[in-house]
Amino acid sequence: LQEGDDFGKGVEVLIVEGSEDTYSNDGAHNSVPSIIESHLDDDDEISSQCTFLSAIEEAGTIIRPCLNSFTIKGIFTRMEETPKLTQEGEFDKKYWMRRQRLWTVPMDPTEHAENKEYEKTMFKKETGLESAYFYALWNGNYEQYEERSILIQSIEHYEKLQLHPQFCDHFDDENYMLNPTFGEQLIVEGMDSSEICIGDIFEVEDMLSPLTLEVTSPRLPSAVIDKRHGTKGGVEGMKEYTKTNALAGWFTRVLVEGDLRDGMKLERTKNPHPKWTLTYLSKALYGEGTSMEQTLGKATWYRSTEELLELIRIPQLAGYNWKEEAQYILVKKHFELQLEREKNSILGSFYNSIWDMLSWNDEMSFTCSSVNETSQVKEPIQTAYTIPYLADESQIQTEPSLCMTVKGVYKKDQIPRQNELPKGYTHKDMSPDQHMSRRRLRLKTLCQQENSEEIFEKAFFVPGKGLLNAGSLYHLNKIQEHVKDDGIHEDRAILWQATEHYETIKSNPLFAGHLKNEDCMTRPTFGEQLIVSGCNSSQICVGDVFEIEGRISPLVVEVTSPRKPCHVVDQRHDTSKGLKGMKRFTMTNALAGWFTRVLVPGELCDNMKLVRTRNPNPKWTLTFISKVLLSEGSSIQLARGKAHWVRDLKELVELVNLPQLAMIEWKEDAEELLGEELEKKNILKEIDDSQDYAPFTYISDLALRVCSSG
Incomplete structure (x- = not known):
């Protein structure tokens, strides 16, 4: 131990191999237990792997991370200023991520200037610096606000870049303490990315402010970094260099709100993941791919699965x-x-x-x-549940290729004005726009480049879940009582809607006024995850398989059923209920959307095209199925939305035997109708009365016998 080392909180404790003794900082010889008793608190963490005593028995070395801190050197907010254009008609580089410094009351009273107006900087949960609106730039999703509340950069990072021969010239005319070049809210001094770890918690020294921060990730820079510094893009640009080495700053969430002032020191009080420094994480996930993968900013993993x-x-x-x-x-x-x-x-x-x-x-x-x-x-x-994807090619009928284009991807959003709703509210308490609230994801288009500060999201679809991180969707909540049945969630992984359906509904005089003030491309009104164009329910069939054109994504989906709307559709559009309502109109005409299962997981972007590659059941379009099961019965059946059958029994057997048809609301109803028809013909007398229902395969076999015998 060096002279002056303190055995207080946060000390490095060493146990020398082969000895149970150690030395204190004053040179006195002390036993390990006495040092523990006199210098370490009961709640101090010595090691995450083993206790102190077990470490003594193993005569090994354990280290509790030293207490580290950084000092606030500058606080910055956005500068609202009209950008100047160069002679080439482009923004001057200094107008990218324009910031201005906020001058706070200095910690040293001797530095306090008279007649100078100082500002107070309060940091809030989710939004970071109060009223600075940084989150609108960094976050495309309200769920991400809290994990990206504050962007911090360090003087150590700036100094490393200034010493780099490739980038030093680009800082000659920069004063980053007045106008930082990475768009950060805070500039600090004392630590860099090789010392800061994911999960680190920092608190203000001496509790001068209650502010508490938790490190969540390195900052993944965009192409704006190259534009701001005038460097070329690609693997030799500043964006790539700062990304790979975690030099573009780091994000924190605000655990406890509070203010900051220049000169305040933030101490690290917890270090739960010392292995996962910002540098280590950046290299592992973004710094070990091929040059092409790094140029595209693609995350890769060449290490162990563990x-x-x-x-x-x-x-x-x-x-x-x-x-x-x-x-x-x-x-x-x-x-x-x-x-x-x-x-x-x-x-x-x-x-x-x-x-x-x-x-x-x-x-x-x-x-x-x-x-x-x-x-x-x-x-x-x-x-028992099998996805019939690779069917016998000889049995597959094909129709002319159908293509649909992705116009928008959506996920669950916060209910507008939710704080105004009463405690324990129900659907009856909600206004129309509060039902099925969705928001559009900010996705890249196929040809779009990262040429702004805008943050793009990803839409990744997987079997049984549909869109990852989509929240709990209503069309899955409705079937919670069926969750033990194989394949239920598979059948309803994605809810689709078409722009053609919206246009058809708007053209109906009964409903045109109810969609007049709706921006369906921003906030869709049917609760869907995807809006596409280029097709409608009269063209799409149960069992159709769609793949991404050009196979630029592996995603493969299979159509399972029309969407059978519920009363919420009437409430969302503020239409009357019953036979003249939106629910009944869209259900009868299959205009409320359709469900697919995901056969192969993959990603979607705006303007991607999905091409129909299989069409095994061309007769059974979504419109035709909705018509035969839901629109040919009595007025009472229509009003209740109850499935019915007035056609030939053989056709009902054909419907029941569609292997791709979704179980809930469709195959279940068809099987029930088939059982009723067979019971009328006394075909089911062989079935034991103690059974709640007849096995589907048995009923189907009996039905086929009836049809074949006339």
């Missing part, structure tokens, strides 16, 4: 750009491994086994129950 799981399980890690990317990589790894094993057949059991291994709850916390210590994937568990 370490990837370790990263995903860090609770403090930000989702956007980091945990979500790691999750996508893990899903892809398991998918590729299983695909190699299955090769010529993609079974539903394969997807079930993936989601046995990868379990996601509503908050997207991650568990892995089927990867053992050697990273071997458990063999697929065979289940």
Whole structure:
């Protein structure tokens, strides 16, 4: 130990191999227990791996991370200023991420200037610096505000860049203490990315402010960094260099709100993940790919699966750009491994086994129950539910290719004015625009480049879940009583809607006024996840398989059923109920959207095209199914939305035997109708009265006998 070392809180405690003794800073010889008793508090963490006494027995070395701190050197807000254009008609580089310094009361009273107006800087949860509106730039999703509340940069990072021969000239005319070049809110001194770790908690020294921060991720820079510094893009640009080395700053969430002043010191009080420094994380996820992958800013993983799981399980890690990317990589790894094993057949059991291994709850916390210590994937568990994707080609009928274009992807949003609703509110208490609230994701288009500060999101779809991180969707909540039945969530993974359907509804004089003031492309009114153009319900059939044009994404989906709307559709559009309501009109004409299952997980972007590659049941369009089951009965049946059948029994058997048809609300209803028809003909007398229902295969066989015998 060096002279002056303090054995107080946060000290490095060393146990010399082969000895149970150590030395205090004053040179006196003391036993380890006496040092523990006199210098360490009861709640001090010595090691996350073992207790202090067990470490003594092993005669090893354990280290409690030293207390580190950084000092506030500058606080900055956005500068609202009209950008100047160069002679080439482009923004001057200094007008990218324009910031201005806020002058706060100095900590040293001798530096206090008379007649100078000082500002108070309060930092709030989610939004960071109060009234600075940084979150509008950094966050495309309200769920991400809290994990990206404050962007911090350090003087140490600036100095490293200024010493780099490739970038030093680009800082010659910059004064980053007055106008920082990375768009940060705070500039600090005392620590850099190799010392700061995910989950670190920092508190203001001496409790001069209650502000408490938690580190969530490095900042993943965009192409604006190159534009701001006048450097060229690509692997040799500043964006790529700062991304790989975690020099573009870091994000924190605000745990406890409070103010900051220049000169305040923030001390690290917790260090739960000392391995995962910002530098280590950036190199592992973004710094070890090919040059093409790095140029595209694509996350990669060339390390062990165990370490990837370790990263995903860090609770403090930000989702956007980091945990979500790691999750996508893990899903892809398991998918590729299983695909190699299955090769010529993609079974539903394969997807079930993936989601046995990868379990996601509503908050997207991650568990892995089927990867053992050697990273071997458990063999697929065979289940009764099979996705009929690779069918016998000779039995597949084909229609002219149908193509639809993605116009928008949506996820669950906060209910507008939710704080105005009474406690324990129900649908009856809600106004029309508060039902099925959705917001559009900010997705890149196929040709779009990162040429602004805007943050783009990702839309990744997986079997049984649909859109990852979409929240709890109503069309899945409705079927919670069926969650134990295989394939229910698979059948309803994605809810689609078409712009053509909206136009058809608007053209109806009964409903035109109810959609007049709606911007359906920004806030859709049917609760869908996807809006597409280029098709309608009279063209799409149950069993149709759609793949991405050009296979630029592996996503493959299969149509399972029309969407059977409920009373919320009437409430959302403020229309009358019953036969003249929006619910009845869209249900009868299959205009409320349609469901698909996800056969192969993949990503979607705006303007991607999906091409129909299989059309095994061209007769059974969404419009035709809705018509025969829901629009040919009595007025009472129509008003209740009850399924009915007035056609030939053989056609009902044909419908029941569609293997791709969704179970809930469609195949279940058709089977029930078939049972009723057979019971009328006394065909079911062979079935034991004690059974609640007849096995479907038995009823189907009996029905086929009836049809064949006339």
